[in-house]
Amino acid sequence: MSTDLIAARQTDVIDEFALFDDWMDKYEHLIELGKDVPAIDTGRKTDEHLIKGCQSRVWLAADAEADGTVRFTADSDAIITKGLVGLMVRVLSGAEARAIAEADLHFLDAIGLHQHLSPTRSNGLASMVKQMRLYAAALAARQA
Amino acid sequence: MGRPGLNLYFAERFRLKMANSTLPERIRRDFPILDRSVHGKPLVYLDNAASAQKPLAVIEGQREYLANYHANIHRGAHHLAQLATEAYEGTRGKIADHIGAGSTEEIIFTAGSTDAVNLVTQSWGRANLSAGDTVLVTRMEHHANIVPWQMVCAEKGAEVVPVDVQEDGTLDLEDFARKLERHQPKLVGVVHASNTLGTINPVAELCAAARTAGAVTLVDGSQALPHLTIDVAAIGCDFYVATGHKAYGPTGIGFLWGRRDLLDAMPPWRGGGEMIRSVSFDGTTYNDLPHKFEAGTPHISGGIALGIALDWMNGVGLDTIHAHESALVQHAHQALQTLPGMRIIGTAPEKVGVVSLVVDGLHPYDLGTLLDGQGIAVRTGHHCTEPLMAHFGLESGTLRMSFAAYTTREEIDRAVIALERAMRMLS
Ligand SMILES: Cc1ncc(COP(=O)(O)O)c(C=O)c1O
Numbered sequence: 374m375s376t377d378l379i380a381a382r383q384t385d386v387i388d389e390f391a392l393f394d395d396w397m398d399k400y401e402h403l404i405e406l407g408k409d410v411p412a413i414d415t416g417r418k419t420d421e422h423l424i425k426g427c428q429s430r431v432w433l434a435a436d437a438e439a440d441g442t443v444r445f446t447a448d449s450d451a452i453i454t455k456g457l458v459g460l461m462v463r464v465l466s467g468a469e470a471r472a473i474a475e476a477d478l479h480f481l482d483a484i485g486l487h488q489h490l491s492p493t494r495s496n497g498l499a500s501m502v503k504q505m506r507l508y509a510a511a512l513a514a515r516q517a
Numbered sequence: 518m519g520r521p522g523l524n525l526y527f528a529e530r531f532r533l534k535m536a537n538s539t540l541p542e543r544i545r546r547d548f549p550i551l552d553r554s555v556h557g558k559p560l561v562y563l564d565n566a567a568s569a570q571k572p573l574a575v576i577e578g579q580r581e582y583l584a585n586y587h588a589n590i591h592r593g594a595h596h597l598a599q600l601a602t603e604a605y606e607g608t609r610g611k612i613a614d615h616i617g618a619g620s621t622e623e624i625i626f627t628a629g630s631t632d633a634v635n636l637v638t639q640s641w642g643r644a645n646l647s648a649g650d651t652v653l654v655t656r657m658e659h660h661a662n663i664v665p666w667q668m669v670c671a672e673k674g675a676e677v678v679p680v681d682v683q684e685d686g687t688l689d690l691e692d693f694a695r696k697l698e699r700h701q702p703k704l705v706g707v708v709h710a711s712n713t714l715g716t717i718n719p720v721a722e723l724c725a726a727a728r729t730a731g732a733v734t735l736v737d738g739s740q741a742l743p744h745l746t747i748d749v750a751a752i753g754c755d756f757y758v759a760t761g762h763k764a765y766g767p768t769g770i771g772f773l774w775g776r777r778d779l780l781d782a783m784p785p786w787r788g789g790g791e792m793i794r795s796v797s798f799d800g801t802t803y804n805d806l807p808h809k810f811e812a813g814t815p816h817i818s819g820g821i822a823l824g825i826a827l828d829w830m831n832g833v834g835l836d837t838i839h840a841h842e843s844a845l846v847q848h849a850h851q852a853l854q855t856l857p858g859m860r861i862i863g864t865a866p867e868k869v870g871v872v873s874l875v876v877d878g879l880h881p882y883d884l885g886t887l888l889d890g891q892g893i894a895v896r897t898g899h900h901c902t903e904p905l906m907a908h909f910g911l912e913s914g915t916l917r918m919s920f921a922a923y924t925t926r927e928e929i930d931r932a933v934i935a936l937e938r939a940m941r942m943l944s
Contacts, residue, residue, distance in 0.1 A: 396556050396890045397887075397891070400886070400887060400890055404883075404943060427899075429880060429882045450913065453882065453886050496882060
């Protein structure tokens, strides 16, 4: 079940970040992730896929796969946002549409980065998660 | 007891110590929040252009009102209503004195600068603008002095035209003269000091030219109130707006000053209690200035505390504050320029305590987040001046450090070291 998949991936991320107790070390890691993550598919970093945050910009592309899962790729112009966006993709991409739509996303809270989901940051992350869920929910409704 | 000589000795030593101390040494104890830490690091608060911290006198004054003499103002026959009214109206007098207004009736309390500009656009603007008219503003205006004009101009078929800004962040005075001549604007709106660049505009000169061209003038003093001595008569403007929370006062309170003949001729904007003389279904008549523009129960505690904030600033002295902040700006410019890829946006000769910067190849949001992690509070983004950022080609905006009377050189040094560390982490 892909609900378990999402839960297991969140546990993975939480374990990975448990290695860092210092705020700056955690960000150092996030920056490394931001530099590493495979960004959005080439040719799709376009206005059509742009989510405009006030502070940083995020691009998101979603594809419905034949097996009922959703594949996401994403990017950002800020490295820290890109690291966060990458984590979100890592947790959700490849899961079943319904599981994505209903996922209990607690890992940002658990690793102490929940403030990046707050609207005051307006870095585009919260809007991206909303769009991921909306896309998945629409797809799940069509599958049902 | 019994040792007056010793007491005098200590009193004299204290006096000398104060006389030789820096401004922050004298006043930082007034700001309890400055002692806190953030993410385990001592707070360095460099986001004063967004909102300044409050001295104890302001915090206590607001508490004192709420605890001891809260009542609605203007209407009660009872003692508390009278105390509250006197305190609130006292601030109107302090504002009038502070900015050199002719009378307290020219001071309209508003929720802030944004609210004050909207009062002018909705009252004066709707009554005076018509199709084909122009409102001339500058490209360095805060959205608060752009969008309300766009709204009324869209309704009236009028146009908002911006004056250009030069590379160093000063206003292009030739472009100003040219556009004044070409467009014959009905109104000229100009920011006294830019919240993004720090630039202090030559408002007296601009208002004189605008007046000669037949335009009404509005000066946005949001960033001037905490840093500069303001004299509306010397500036020669028609409207002046400012907000309390950037000047050590509470949020949700500010003011509009307007020339009396203009305010008298303007229709009320919001209707309701307080702003009327008499109400009947056969016809309602309006109150006199300033109450004509103050419908509803106002932010009483904020108004009272704003008066205390003005007293606090005047106690310290605006010349002292401005000199201190100018030295900080110079220090920050010098220290920042040693960092690789650093570009300071806004290097006008006359600045308030604002330093905007970008670093080649790095996103301001990343830098700001990593400064936050080190206890340094700055603002990143477009600072509600998107047209200005577009003009400089800065899609992601800038990182802005902004100073107050209590900011120290050591804090700026710490911010520069933290910035260097953030730059290393990101590259
Ligand atoms: C230059 C300038 N104008 C207007 C404003 C708006 O002030 P307020 O939000 O208090 O109405 C600000 C502050 O954000 C400002 O810096």
